[in-house]
Amino acid sequence: xxxxxxxxxxxxxxxxxxxxxxxxxxxxxxxxxxxxxxxxxxxxxxxxxxxxxxxxxxxxxxxxxxxxxxxxxxxxxxxxxxxxxxxxxxxxxxxxxxxxxxxxxxxxxxxxxxxxxxxxxxxxxxxxxxxxxxxxxxxxxxxxxxxxxxxxxxxxxxxxxxxxxxxxxxxxxxxxxxxxxxxxxxxxxxxxxxxxxxxxxxxxxxxxxxxxxxxxxxxxxxxxxxxxxxxxxxxxxxxxxxxxxxxxxxxxxxxxxxxxxxxxxxxxxxxxxxxxxxxxxxxxxxxxxxxxxxxxxxxxxxxxxxxxxxxxxxxxxxxxxxxxxxxxxxxxxxxxxxxxxxxxxxxxxxxxxxxxxxxxxxxxxxxxxxxxxxxxxxxxxxxxxxxxxxxxxxxxxxxxxxxxxxxx
Amino acid sequence: xxxxxxxxxxxxxxxxxxxxxxxxxxxxxxxxxxxxxxxxxxxxxxxxxxxxxxxxxxxxxxxx
Ligand SMILES: Cc1cc2nc3c(=O)[nH]c(=O)nc-3n(C[C@H](O)[C@H](O)[C@H](O)COP(=O)(O)OP(=O)(O)OC[C@H]3O[C@@H](n4cnc5c(N)ncnc54)[C@H](O)[C@@H]3O)c2cc1C
Ligand code: SF4
Numbered sequence: 001x002x003x004x005x006x007x008x009x010x011x012x013x014x015x016x017x018x019x020x021x022x023x024x025x026x027x028x029x030x031x032x033x034x035x036x037x038x039x040x041x042x043x044x045x046x047x048x049x050x051x052x053x054x055x056x057x058x059x060x061x062x063x064x065x066x067x068x069x070x071x072x073x074x075x076x077x078x079x080x081x082x083x084x085x086x087x088x089x090x091x092x093x094x095x096x097x098x099x100x101x102x103x104x105x106x107x108x109x110x111x112x113x114x115x116x117x118x119x120x121x122x123x124x125x126x127x128x129x130x131x132x133x134x135x136x137x138x139x140x141x142x143x144x145x146x147x148x149x150x151x152x153x154x155x156x157x158x159x160x161x162x163x164x165x166x167x168x169x170x171x172x173x174x175x176x177x178x179x180x181x182x183x184x185x186x187x188x189x190x191x192x193x194x195x196x197x198x199x200x201x202x203x204x205x206x207x208x209x210x211x212x213x214x215x216x217x218x219x220x221x222x223x224x225x226x227x228x229x230x231x232x233x234x235x236x237x238x239x240x241x242x243x244x245x246x247x248x249x250x251x252x253x254x255x256x257x258x259x260x261x262x263x264x265x266x267x268x269x270x271x272x273x274x275x276x277x278x279x280x281x282x283x284x285x286x287x288x289x290x291x292x293x294x295x296x297x298x299x300x301x302x303x304x305x306x307x308x309x310x311x312x313x314x315x316x317x318x319x320x321x322x323x324x325x326x327x328x329x330x331x332x333x334x335x336x337x338x339x340x341x342x343x344x345x346x347x348x349x350x351x352x353x354x355x356x357x358x359x360x361x362x363x364x365x366x367x368x369x370x371x372x373x374x375x376x377x378x379x380x381x382x383x384x385x386x387x388x389x390x391x392x393x394x395x396x397x398x399x400x401x402x403x404x405x406x407x408x
Numbered sequence: 409x410x411x412x413x414x415x416x417x418x419x420x421x422x423x424x425x426x427x428x429x430x431x432x433x434x435x436x437x438x439x440x441x442x443x444x445x446x447x448x449x450x451x452x453x454x455x456x457x458x459x460x461x462x463x464x465x466x467x468x469x470x471x472x
Contacts, residue, residue: 021461024461063466293464294421294464297462297464298462301461301462327421329419329421336420380420380421380422380434380439381422381434381436381439384422384425384426384434387422387426388426
């Protein structure tokens, strides 16, 4: 029998963790990791935080040292892109013409920044997804006086916070009623607005962007309400797109990510992990795609176990479910925002009164009699409690009753 | 077995507390992880391994 070969496409945390978990679980066959960035796996969340603030050198972000990587006994093909996949033939083609055969394949290609037509080709207009992007944004901020950040999602909010800390004049533009409101609801959005306004950011919510103007360099941003904001730098944080273009024609189902079953399996012997995977989460009875760091790490453990089970038992092997409580954090100024669970428009939102010195805020989200989400600002221990409760399928009423009992 | 938490790496996500509540907690003041027992019993090994696996920052290590 030929030696076994597992191929992982994407060298982010999802890919890296999958490889580590495979080795940890005793897989001793061949392992190849294909990653199109030239860098070894690195700490992406730091890009919009420590890197922009100048608190971490871009070269110091590697998740593992060279020795640790070497100890994995994997063939890291960095700077190489996978360009096509043939599932029935179990063959992967790379951009240098090389083809890899595999017994099991793990897709961990993450997302790219969603790009807009407007502003294309103008100097001073940036996106932020990769290490190279962050180096460019950091250099741009060093000489700029005024920045317009388009998009009040997590990345936009963090860029605004970092730019403010660096002393720039900052305008944050969000099409919805408030930054983060589409994700966390209007009341939490107001708290986030407050956070930024207190620090001197001009928050322009409820307006889109009509254009980005300038000669060769950006000079101003035109908003859909007709007003204009001068800018030396513009950062566009307007969403992401799963990196699946190259999988067209592979036979896998692509629908806002690689569609997977409850075991993160996308097809026979093919699994997906991290930002690119859209899988059925039985805990929420929902097909979801989660763009958070901890998800990539946790999902990798399940995917590695399932790859092992598949290699041992073939197509009918029993596989493990992946049923996590999604979790993320964001740092803005000295506020840590954490969210656990899953929320959507129409959920009940219960905002608890401020605690601690007023900086601790907690909001709970309920739907169909269940506690489905919890948000905490500067209150990691309450978040932990509710995260556990969400995992245990706590009822919404009993959660609220308990709070009423303690007078909150 | 001894537990070491690198507080320079720990960001207080609390995954370790969920994985091994008898071993880890979040500190009241710093909000970072603390070990509740310095030399935990071998019986706690599986839970501790899970905590190490699930810590997103690789802050936890053990020495035999
Ligand atoms: C600026 C920024 C800040 C963030 N902050 C936070 C935070 O505070 N908290 C949080 O929870 N999450 C945060 N995230 C999200 C988090 O970084 C992601 O969820 C995580 O990186 C996902 O890991 P992944 O391995 O799935 O994908 P990625 O990290 O995206 O890795 C995928 C890799 O695959 C490569 N690739 C793509 N296509 C191919 C191909 N065809 N061939 C070969 N390689 C390919 C990509 O270039 C990339 O290197 C942040 C993200 C960004 C961009
Ligand atoms: S899981 Fe890791 S980062 Fe999180 S609290 Fe524990 S030690 Fe700290």
